[in-house]
Amino acid sequence: GQNIDQPTEMTATEGAIVQINCTYQTSGFNGLFWYQQHAGEAPTFLSYNVLDGLEEKGRFSSFLSRSKGYSYLLLKELQMKDSASYLCAVLDSNYQLIWGAGTKLIIKP
Amino acid sequence: GAVVSQHPSWVICKSGTSVKIECRSLDFQATTMFWYRQFPKQSLMLMATSNEGSKATYEQGVEKDKFLINHASLTLSTLTVTSAHPEDSSFYICSASRSTGEDIQYFGAGTRLSVL
Numbered sequence: 001g002q003n004i005d006q007p008t009e010m011t012a013t014e015g016a017i018v019q020i021n022c023t024y025q026t027s028g029f030n031g032l033f034w035y036q037q038h039a040g041e042a043p044t045f046l047s048y049n050v051l052d053g054l055e056e057k058g059r060f061s062s063f064l065s066r067s068k069g070y071s072y073l074l075l076k077e078l079q080m081k082d083s084a085s086y087l088c089a090v091l092d093s094n095y096q097l098i099w100g101a102g103t104k105l106i107i108k109p
Numbered sequence: 110g111a112v113v114s115q116h117p118s119w120v121i122c123k124s125g126t127s128v129k130i131e132c133r134s135l136d137f138q139a140t141t142m143f144w145y146r147q148f149p150k151q152s153l154m155l156m157a158t159s160n161e162g163s164k165a166t167y168e169q170g171v172e173k174d175k176f177l178i179n180h181a182s183l184t185l186s187t188l189t190v191t192s193a194h195p196e197d198s199s200f201y202i203c204s205a206s207r208s209t210g211e212d213i214q215y216f217g218a219g220t221r222l223s224v225l
């Protein structure tokens with residue numbers, strides 16, 4: 001079966017750095033996405049990785065290792081508004097998006 | 110660019126009535142649109158994938174006669190929840206991919222449906 005694992009919940013302090021991990025086992029791989037979802041709102045696109053390595057976009061960076069079936073989302077200089085759920089999703093060989101359950105990130109002052 | 114509008118954002122209806130939800134791509138053409146359902150504290154559950162001008166492809170366990178999907182144009186898809194019941198109460202979210210083949214899905218704001 002297809003499976004995406006990410007921690008259920010994480011807590012971090014305002015101004016700090018946090019890394020949210022995602023491991024996947026899917027039938028094929030055509031890219032990995034990270035989305036941010038605030039409570040009661042729809043997801044918004046953060047990043048897309050299809051090749052190994054680190055993609056940096058402002059305070060957010062996303063890393064991918066295809067051989068390890070592993071990705072992480074790195075958030076720097078955390079702000080209170082970063083409190084949200086972060087969803088990892090993988091595009092499989094049929095170009096179907098497989099969603100993780102999401103990681104709820106709680107930022108404390 | 111890549112704005113998706115979903116309407117209504119919130120609807121309350123009586124059991125047995127039908128509710129239509131619209132999803133529009135405002136500044137791009139969307140060959141493919143997706144409809145998701147999300148229960149509290151759970152991840153997105155894909156209900157169906159719709160391509161413009163053809164019948165929607167429903168995920169296993171999703172009743173196509175209950176959740177009618179129409180994708181009449183490259184910018185509009187609708188989901189109609191027919192004969193809604195309290196167990197249909199949920200957060201429904203649409204997304205769209207550009208017709209250029211880009212795989213990024215851009216999401217609408219979602220519709221919170223409460224069936225009394």
